[in-house]
Amino acid sequence: MNSSLHKKERVLIGLFLFIPLLLLITFGFLPLLEIISYSFTSWNGISTQKPWVGWDNYVKILTAPKYFQVFINNLYYFGSGLLQILIALYLAIILSFKVKFKSFFKASIVFPTLISGVAISMMFRLFYTPDGPFDTLLTALGLEKMIHFWLGDPRYVNYTLAGISLWRHTGLRFLMFYAAIQTIPKEYYQLAEIEGATFIQKVRYIILPNIHTILKINFILLTVGAVTAFEIPMIITNGSNGTTTFLLQTLKTAFEQKQLGLAASMAVVMIIALVLITSLQKKLFRSDNHDF
Amino acid sequence: MIFKRLLLSILKYFSLLIWTFIVFFPLLTVFFGSFKTYSEFMSTSGVTPPVNFFNFENYYIALTKGKMLTGFFNTFILILAGVSGSIFIGSMVAYVISRFNFKGKKLILFLYLFVSIIPMEVSQVSTFKIITALGLYNTRLAPILLYLGADVLMVYLYLQVLEKIPREIDKAAMLEGASYFQIYRKVIFPLLKPATASVIMLKVISIYNDFYIPHLYMPGENLNTISTALFNFMGPHRIEWNVINAAIILSLIPMLIFFLILQKQIYTGLTAGSIK
Amino acid sequence: MNKIKLLLASISLLSLAACQSKPKVEEGKIGGTLTVVTSRPDADELFEDIEAGFKEKYPEVEDIIWESSSDYDADIMKRMNTKDYGDVLFVPFSMAGTPSEYENYFYPLGKVEDLEKKYLDVTEAVYNDNVYGLPVSINILGFVYNEDVLKAAGIESMPTSTDGLLTTCEQIESKTGATCFYTNYNTSLGVWAGALSSYGENYKEAALNGNPFDEGQPIREVMDLFYQLAAGGYIEEDPITGDYNQSLQLLADGKVAMIMRASQDLATIQALNDSEDNIKLAPFPTTLNGTTSIPVGAPGVIGINKNTDNLATAQAFLEYFISSESGYAADLDGVPVVIEELNDDQRALFEDGTIVKTASTEDAAIQERYSAVAGEVGIARLTDVLQKVINIGLYPEQNQSYDDYVKELQTAWDQALKNYE
Numbered sequence: 001m002n003s004s005l006h007k008k009e010r011v012l013i014g015l016f017l018f019i020p021l022l023l024l025i026t027f028g029f030l031p032l033l034e035i036i037s038y039s040f041t042s043w044n045g046i047s048t049q050k051p052w053v054g055w056d057n058y059v060k061i062l063t064a065p066k067y068f069q070v071f072i073n074n075l076y077y078f079g080s081g082l083l084q085i086l087i088a089l090y091l092a093i094i095l096s097f098k099v100k101f102k103s104f105f106k107a108s109i110v111f112p113t114l115i116s117g118v119a120i121s122m123m124f125r126l127f128y129t130p131d132g133p134f135d136t137l138l139t140a141l142g143l144e145k146m147i148h149f150w151l152g153d154p155r156y157v158n159y160t161l162a163g164i165s166l167w168r169h170t171g172l173r174f175l176m177f178y179a180a181i182q183t184i185p186k187e188y189y190q191l192a193e194i195e196g197a198t199f200i201q202k203v204r205y206i207i208l209p210n211i212h213t214i215l216k217i218n219f220i221l222l223t224v225g226a227v228t229a230f231e232i233p234m235i236i237t238n239g240s241n242g243t244t245t246f247l248l249q250t251l252k253t254a255f256e257q258k259q260l261g262l263a264a265s266m267a268v269v270m271i272i273a274l275v276l277i278t279s280l281q282k283k284l285f286r287s288d289n290h291d292f
Numbered sequence: 293m294i295f296k297r298l299l300l301s302i303l304k305y306f307s308l309l310i311w312t313f314i315v316f317f318p319l320l321t322v323f324f325g326s327f328k329t330y331s332e333f334m335s336t337s338g339v340t341p342p343v344n345f346f347n348f349e350n351y352y353i354a355l356t357k358g359k360m361l362t363g364f365f366n367t368f369i370l371i372l373a374g375v376s377g378s379i380f381i382g383s384m385v386a387y388v389i390s391r392f393n394f395k396g397k398k399l400i401l402f403l404y405l406f407v408s409i410i411p412m413e414v415s416q417v418s419t420f421k422i423i424t425a426l427g428l429y430n431t432r433l434a435p436i437l438l439y440l441g442a443d444v445l446m447v448y449l450y451l452q453v454l455e456k457i458p459r460e461i462d463k464a465a466m467l468e469g470a471s472y473f474q475i476y477r478k479v480i481f482p483l484l485k486p487a488t489a490s491v492i493m494l495k496v497i498s499i500y501n502d503f504y505i506p507h508l509y510m511p512g513e514n515l516n517t518i519s520t521a522l523f524n525f526m527g528p529h530r531i532e533w534n535v536i537n538a539a540i541i542l543s544l545i546p547m548l549i550f551f552l553i554l555q556k557q558i559y560t561g562l563t564a565g566s567i568k
Numbered sequence: 569m570n571k572i573k574l575l576l577a578s579i580s581l582l583s584l585a586a587c588q589s590k591p592k593v594e595e596g597k598i599g600g601t602l603t604v605v606t607s608r609p610d611a612d613e614l615f616e617d618i619e620a621g622f623k624e625k626y627p628e629v630e631d632i633i634w635e636s637s638s639d640y641d642a643d644i645m646k647r648m649n650t651k652d653y654g655d656v657l658f659v660p661f662s663m664a665g666t667p668s669e670y671e672n673y674f675y676p677l678g679k680v681e682d683l684e685k686k687y688l689d690v691t692e693a694v695y696n697d698n699v700y701g702l703p704v705s706i707n708i709l710g711f712v713y714n715e716d717v718l719k720a721a722g723i724e725s726m727p728t729s730t731d732g733l734l735t736t737c738e739q740i741e742s743k744t745g746a747t748c749f750y751t752n753y754n755t756s757l758g759v760w761a762g763a764l765s766s767y768g769e770n771y772k773e774a775a776l777n778g779n780p781f782d783e784g785q786p787i788r789e790v791m792d793l794f795y796q797l798a799a800g801g802y803i804e805e806d807p808i809t810g811d812y813n814q815s816l817q818l819l820a821d822g823k824v825a826m827i828m829r830a831s832q833d834l835a836t837i838q839a840l841n842d843s844e845d846n847i848k849l850a851p852f853p854t855t856l857n858g859t860t861s862i863p864v865g866a867p868g869v870i871g872i873n874k875n876t877d878n879l880a881t882a883q884a885f886l887e888y889f890i891s892s893e894s895g896y897a898a899d900l901d902g903v904p905v906v907i908e909e910l911n912d913d914q915r916a917l918f919e920d921g922t923i924v925k926t927a928s929t930e931d932a933a934i935q936e937r938y939s940a941v942a943g944e945v946g947i948a949r950l951t952d953v954l955q956k957v958i959n960i961g962l963y964p965e966q967n968q969s970y971d972d973y974v975k976e977l978q979t980a981w982d983q984a985l986k987n988y989e
Contacts, residue, residue: 012472013392016384020440021400023381027441028407031418038417044943045417045645046663048672091311094304107555108312114547116501118522119540123322126338126533129809133321133338152806154959154966167314179559199300228411238754240955241808242967247411255642257948258662258939260417267414274409334814357612417646424650430635508643511609512635524609524638531813 032271039265044258057265067266070244073158077229077245080162081222084170085215091170092177093203106178113171121235124164125151154242161232161243168232169225173218180211216285223277227270246270319544325537326350333534350538354525358535360542362514363521367500369432370517374439375495382446382491383484387476389447390454391462401447408444413504423509434509439499446491453487454480493558500547518543598881599628605647605654607640607868611899618894622885625893629881648673655876656885659693659701659869665939665948667695667932674700675872675879677886687890687905688918692869692927702890703866705902707830708849708917709763709926710862712837715846717825720744726826726850728860730793733853737802740825749797750815750824753807753958759828760790761950762865762926766852772930772938776985781978787950788974789854791957795970798961807958816840820847832867832901856924862917865926867900937988944984945977953977 039057043050061067091109095102112120127133128150135147150160188206197205230247237243239252247270254263321338327350328342354360385404389397412419419438420429428434457480465475503519510516516524522543525536551558606615612634619632637643641660647653648660653673663669676698677683683690683699693701713726718736721743727733737748751757764771767786774780780787797803804810804824816833818824820840830849837847851860870889872882888894890905897904903914910918917923928935942948960967968976 008472009392010394013388013394016388016476017400020381020385023437023441024403024407026422027419027438029403030422031415032407032410034418034421035415044666044940046648046666046669046673048669087311090307094308097304099304099308103555105308105312106559107551108315110551111548112315114497114500114551115544116503116519116522118501118503118519119543122522122526122536123318123540125809126325126537127318127321130806131337133318136337136339137317149806149809152808152962154963157808167318175558182559224409230411230413237808240753240952241959247413251413254414254417255645256662256952257943257946258645258665259943264414270414271410275406278405278409334817359612417649420646421649424647424652429647429650429652507637507639508646511637511643513633526638531811 035264035267038261039268041261041264042259043261043264045254045260046258050261053261057262058269060262061266061269067249068246070246070249073233073243073245074226074229076158076162077165078222078226080165081169081226084166084173085218085222087166088170088173089177089215092174092181093207095178096181096207097199109174110171112168113175115168117168117231118235120164120168121232124167125236128160151237152241157237157241157243161236164232164236165229176214176218177211180214181207184210216281219285220278220281223281224274227274227277322537322540325534326541328534328537330532330534333537350535351542353535354539354542358525358539359514359516359521360518360539363516363518364546366432366506366510366515367517367519370435370439370506371496371499373432373436374499375492377436377440378443378446378491378495379488381440382443382450383481383488384476385447386450386454387480390451391459404442404444404447407442412438412442416508420508428509430510430512430515432510432515435499435502435505438505438509439495439502445494449487449490449494450484453484457483489554489557493554496550497547596880597628598626598884599630600878600881601631601633602629602656602878602881602885603633603635603654604885605635605637605644605657607637607658609636609638611636614895614899618889618896621893621895622888625888626881626884632885651875653873655873655878655882656870656889657873658704659871661869663693664927664935665942666936667693668936670695670700671698671874673874675874675876675882676700677702677872677883686907688903688907688910689864689866689905689925689927691925691929692866693871695932701869701871702886703905704868704870704890705832705866705897705900706864706905707832707867707900707902708862708864709759709766709828709830710852711826711850712819712829712833713826713848713850714819714822714824715848717744717746717822720822721825727853728851728855729853730789730796733793734796734800734802737797737800737825741802744822744825746822747804747818747824748802748826750818750827751794751797751803751807751810751954751958752812752815752827753810753955755810755812756828757951757954758949759830760954763828763852763863764790764950765924765926765928766856766861766863767854768856769924770930772928773934775981776934776938776941779978779981781974781981787947787953790950791953791974793853794954794957795961798958799964799970803958807962826850830867831903835901859922861922861924863924863926864903864918866905867902940988941981941984944987945980947977 038050040052040054041050042053042056088109091105095106095109099105130149130152134150138144138147148156151157184206188210189202192202192206228247229245230251233239233243233245234248234251239245239248244252246266250263250266250270253266254260324341325333325338327345327347328336329347329349332343385400389401423429423434423438428437461479461483462475465479470478501519502517503523506515506517507520507523511520522536522539525531525539604615608615615632615634619634622632623629635654640658641662644653644657644660645662659670659674663673670693674693678699680690680694680697680699683702687702688706689703690699692703693699711726717740718724718726721736721740723736723739727736740746740748764786767789768774771780771786774785775787779785781791782788783792804815815824815827816837817840819827820837834847834849841847851862854860870886872879872886876882889896892898892904892906892909904910939948947953956967956973957970960970960973964970967973
């Protein structure tokens, strides 16, 4: 009886996992192994020969500061991510209390999440042209003095791009926070009401403690997102004017400069960094039994 | 006290209105621009309304010349296959992982997590070889399989809901003589609805907006998606911003409808599925 | 259960459809299906016409499958790691740096000495005297300028030296208020790589024996020019949001005096204003052996996949595509490739003019070492360097100084030379 159960179990496990694992290994894992093997060559992406160079690529990346300098640009996206969390949390908290036109506000906040990165990049490329809509808005607000070349001036361009990231991603974070807040039992609020808790006390003692897991997940997502940011600078400036991020630099090294071997080792370094950061954060946040 | 309430209330609506304005202002300029002629577009400011709100010329060009119609069709196919695949794979993997103890369980979860934090752009040269070797290049199946291959999110969403379903339910069904598969199919799967709603929403958004994979794997005639059609408007020489604006607006419409119709389910789905 | 079955069934169906291979055509016969990969996703209508014309000529041909990508070079390189990259395709320009690889990917179209009797500019993709790609059309590069603006500034003719250009710009800006030179920062800086041969033949060999960033070297000359133009304020105000279409209009309207483009754009720009004869093409503001020179090159080079199983059709198609029958060159407003089809003006230009080819004619080994070194320094694309130079010129306080940048490149080059001894 028992052993037949085991057999049935095994059949089911095998059956259920076969296709998913096949897909995961073919399209997720195999390519990765190959990238690792490229990283030890000086392959140019087209040659039939892939000369083995050992650790040369890694030595080059880790010793020349210019490869890591671009991480400074990734910090803009990290900052933008922090702001996104703050704004999204603030809006989610407001909207979980009584508000008129709630559905409208909710839909408006989520809306940018539904738009493709390509469309967003095109839209803002126009939005920030000199004398474009943004400058018109500033003029209308009497802020003409603040007008700059938002994409052309190296002092502002990275803030502009990070701002676009803010516009785009706040909605998704809002969605997560809002949904999490909805899971808090209504009784908690009723109890707080009876005890005469203020708005701020409710936020502090009911909402925040009950959504800390989703907050932690957002911090991990934020870090991963900041390290791998590339789409917005790629479409809007193609990395010119000092806007390259680490991943964009990797892609350009591979496909524009034809140094696939070197780019592969940059990718591997980034992957190791990502794994380290994620597991470190997981350790730091490990206070309850949920794993992500 | 009343004064404080009033202040709070003002602050509340003020911040909501400001953010709504930030969201809609850029979109409004795109909306205006989509009705302008090229010379009108170049000579007027983005915030000036178009002369003629019934000038659908740009929309017509975008739909026909810009192949947006083909794009809608292809994107629809990708979403249909990608989302239903995700639902099956996600729920099956999560069911097995949550209900059985076997070797390599942790490893599988780790693999999923590992593969999904890595930006797939970096390994495209290799992925490309695999796709071509399987004869999938320039077929809709290529993006579909890639969407299904390495997505940890769907597995996690299902896992969370599964952990909350008591194992007693499984046992009861088993006592009634149900097989594991029947338990999954008849008992567990229906209970996973909230997670399914979240998977649908997140997958629809990500597939609809994905540009890189279809751009790389199905550049063939009549295989463009919405995103790649949009990107192709940015030709090196012929940038007609007014048509691009119409194309952007067109690309928004299906998602807007999708969201408005399913808004309620999305929130309840995420609510039930999310981790407190 | 049913749903899963359905899904599995549909997946296997889809993959079956995918695996279905094209029916083989008998060797030497023209017919069947042909896949053509191009860099023009915007040319569907044109391609439809070409397809119709080709089928009319060869009724046995069933279908032409067009595949295009706007990020062509990067995408086709990924694809070329497999055997399936179409039957006929544009040769990626980035392969020019490694000519010895052509034979691994492309079918040889003939020997240089044979083909050059029939076609212009056959050395765009050559290795060991074998031609692996033919131009789809010929461009004459140069400064497209608005003569009215020059006249208004009291200038007789376009300058023939870099210093002359700067004086001209100063006069134009102070007397007319027009922008002297529109860089097209986002789209066309790459054209300058083709113009380098105007500044000195065999510059790659010279670079390998010295340093391309030393004064007087072609790359340095172009960099200096851009730096001075940007620092002097003679270029558009905000290049990064520049718009190619707009630059043509501005040039036609006399708000911009000149842009760097090619003969192909003259007609387009002339059509943008009423007077026809004020938009002209001038050679580069530099002299080589005492005369200015006119660089000519191909906006696209087309070749045949060496793994094709429909060679005869591919060859017929290639020939058709580059002839005037296809209308491709005409669509680009380019000079036709087939010598017989040249008109008198064009013939005169190619016979008497001081033409330099943009495609490097230097020895393959030199080109490959040059590419390797340039890649190592990170200047494989001249665009990146020029963008940086423009940024430095416009915002000196936010960047390192131009001298420092040049020094950095010089050092990097010396270092890279040692690595590729």
